[in-house]
């Protein structure tokens with residue numbers, strides 16, 4: 488069983504900063520084709536782990552994040568792509584205090600590992616920020632940066648790709 492731990496914003500969907508309205512949900516180029524091939528040709532199963540500090544900041548509610556995540560899962564599902572579960576951290580240290588689930592902390596990955604029975608160190612971690620790459624490092628897995636030229640990155644990943652379709656191409660020959 489190969490699991491891929493995916494960040495949401497900037498990896499699967501466009502990062503529009505605290506995006507939470509379904510009408511703003513926009514899949515990134517290469518996401519459908521990439522996830523489809525990663526799943527069907529390479530046998531990956533997908534878990535999404537995302538920081539949603541917009542909840543701690545009072546910008547949107549937990550139920551809105553749930554609705555949004557369900558809609559994303561539904562849209563991917565319409566193309567045969569199965570997301571096992573979306574885990575999110577609703578906290579922010581300045582507003583809600585410290586927690587164990589805000590990336591790069593490993594809380595949500597450990598929870599997923601328990602639920603689905605995988606070893607975090609055998610996972611591929613995909614994200615577009617330092618916190619995603621650091622999460623992968625903290626878990627001892629393979630790290631992939633999706634570089635959207637949106638964020639400055641200082642933690643070196645194992646691979647850098649432009650989108651998920653490119654990630655498939657790289658992992659297919661690894």
Ligand SMILES: [Mg+2]
Nearest residue numbers: 494496497615
């Ligand atoms: Mg992101």
Ligand SMILES: [Zn+2]
Nearest residue numbers: 576586588589
């Ligand atoms: Zn948290």
